[in-house]
Amino acid sequence: MRALIQTIKNIAKIEDLRYRILYTLFILLIYRLGSFIVLPGIDPSQLAALKNQTSDGVLGLLNMFSGGAFANASIFALGIMPYISASIVIQLLGIAIPYFQRMQREGESGRRKINQLTRYLTVAILLMQAPAYLKNLQVQLPSSAFIFQGSFFWFSSVVILTAGTMFIMWLGEKITDKGIGNGISLIIMIGIIARLPQSLLFEFANRLETQGGGLVAFLLEMVVLFFVFIFTILLVQGTRKIPVQYAKRIVGNKQYGGVRQYIPVKVNSAGVMPIIFAQALMFIPLTLAGFANSETLTGFAAAFSNITGFWYNFTFALMIILFTYFYTAITINPSQMAEDMKKNGGFIPGVKPGRKTVEFLDTIMSRITLPGSIFLAAIAILPAFAQIAGMDSQWAQFYGGTSLLILVGVVLDTLQQIESHLLMRHYDGLMKSGRIKGRTGSASGM
Numbered sequence: 001m002r003a004l005i006q007t008i009k010n011i012a013k014i015e016d017l018r019y020r021i022l023y024t025l026f027i028l029l030i031y032r033l034g035s036f037i038v039l040p041g042i043d044p045s046q047l048a049a050l051k052n053q054t055s056d057g058v059l060g061l062l063n064m065f066s067g068g069a070f071a072n073a074s075i076f077a078l079g080i081m082p083y084i085s086a087s088i089v090i091q092l093l094g095i096a097i098p099y100f101q102r103m104q105r106e107g108e109s110g111r112r113k114i115n116q117l118t119r120y121l122t123v124a125i126l127l128m129q130a131p132a133y134l135k136n137l138q139v140q141l142p143s144s145a146f147i148f149q150g151s152f153f154w155f156s157s158v159v160i161l162t163a164g165t166m167f168i169m170w171l172g173e174k175i176t177d178k179g180i181g182n183g184i185s186l187i188i189m190i191g192i193i194a195r196l197p198q199s200l201l202f203e204f205a206n207r208l209e210t211q212g213g214g215l216v217a218f219l220l221e222m223v224v225l226f227f228v229f230i231f232t233i234l235l236v237q238g239t240r241k242i243p244v245q246y247a248k249r250i251v252g253n254k255q256y257g258g259v260r261q262y263i264p265v266k267v268n269s270a271g272v273m274p275i276i277f278a279q280a281l282m283f284i285p286l287t288l289a290g291f292a293n294s295e296t297l298t299g300f301a302a303a304f305s306n307i308t309g310f311w312y313n314f315t316f317a318l319m320i321i322l323f324t325y326f327y328t329a330i331t332i333n334p335s336q337m338a339e340d341m342k343k344n345g346g347f348i349p350g351v352k353p354g355r356k357t358v359e360f361l362d363t364i365m366s367r368i369t370l371p372g373s374i375f376l377a378a379i380a381i382l383p384a385f386a387q388i389a390g391m392d393s394q395w396a397q398f399y400g401g402t403s404l405l406i407l408v409g410v411v412l413d414t415l416q417q418i419e420s421h422l423l424m425r426h427y428d429g430l431m432k433s434g435r436i437k438g439r440t441g442s443a444s445g446m
Contacts (some may be wrong), residue, residue: 016325017421024179027171028190034076035069035424039160041153046145053140060393062283067191074166078129080187083169084280086121088113130161165402181414192403203395228399232408235375247437272409274323275380279402283317317377320374324373
């Protein structure tokens with residue numbers, strides 16, 4: 001406790017760090033306040049049916065990512081997921097289309113162009129999702145919930161919902177530029193955390209009921225959650241350095257040397273991005289169905305709206321594995337890594353520099369990414385098993401899944417940035433046992 005108090009005092013002494021933390025908290029407060037501002041023309045006292053619709057299923061997930069704004073019929077109801085979907089499309093185009101490949105190689109100017117195109121595509125997605133959301137409101141809410149209707153209501157609401165998501169994007173960019181941590185990730189995380197106290201209390205009340213299993217069942221859930229949390233931290237951090245000895249065993253080369261030599265790769269190089277990408281795409285069938293109630297859906301739409309169903313979880317897990325390979329491929333370039341090693345005078349004992357080193361690194365990444373992606377997929381679909389076991393649907397989302405992975409990853413990244421500020425001013429870090437390892441920090445070289 002004394003060390004924690006001293007760390008807080010050290011943070012307060014660093015003016016720049018103190019300003020960044022307070023600025024980030026201020027921006028997040030604005031986001032949370034906006035999630036309670038109801039769309040003009042809708043009676044906020046008659047949203048009970050909408051809240052019931054978002055109590056579980058895919059709509060429950062969508063409501064969680066928006067921090068409850070979806071169920072509140074808020075100006076931020078569509079959240080940040082349209083921007084995530086647009087980012088996925090742009091990154092996929094960067095693989096298939098030479099024009100986008102050239103922009104990726106142009107450095108800062110290319111990055112600005114890509115960001116601008118991502119914003120345009122986000123607006124296009126919002127112009128499709130906003131009418132679907134409004135149609136869902138008309139189906140779910142009684143006619144008395146609408147103070148006024150007609151073309152003006154539809155036009156103004158579409159504009160407000162679109163502007164709401166774009167404003168969230170702007171808030172995220174401000175946090176990234178002037179605050180602490182990644183803005184978009186923090187906004188997603190704060191929406192998830194906002195649901196945690198309510199879900200915990202609801203699950204506790206359910207367990208104390210006659211058929212709930214009692215306090216012992218609740219304590220058992222807490223123990224399981226603790227171990228899942230620890231495993232998730234290990235998975236998000238990954239392995240920051242692969243010993244050459246182990247790497248050569250992976251490739252099948254038994255003639256190795258230099259046990260103390262390391263390869264700068266990780267078991268989980270992609271972090272939580274594959275989860276976010278896959279989850280964003282899993283929302284598409286629901287969007288195409290117009291946010292319809294899962295009980296009225298049939299066929300394809302019904303199968304992909306049931307988060308405890310086989311096809312939903314099988315497809316979700318498969319997409320996570322594919323996106324893990326995809327994201328690892330675009331973030332880690334074996335050719336560039338081998339070139340950097342050569343420039344710095346580094347080498348892998350027993351492996352020739354140049355093409356042989358590239359092939360060696362590529363083989364390691366291909367084989368070591370598979371178990372990492374499988375573990376990531378297993379954690380992602382774990383809430384479905386928790387829900388089948390009888391847990392409340394909202395509480396089950398914290399047993400792994402997108403919620404816990406994002407929560408752990410973002411917290412580690414933010415703490416790592418705070419620790420970097422402390423160490424740069426020659427203060428003690430946040431942990432005495434060693435530096436915090438975030439999911440985005442680059443591994444050190446050999």
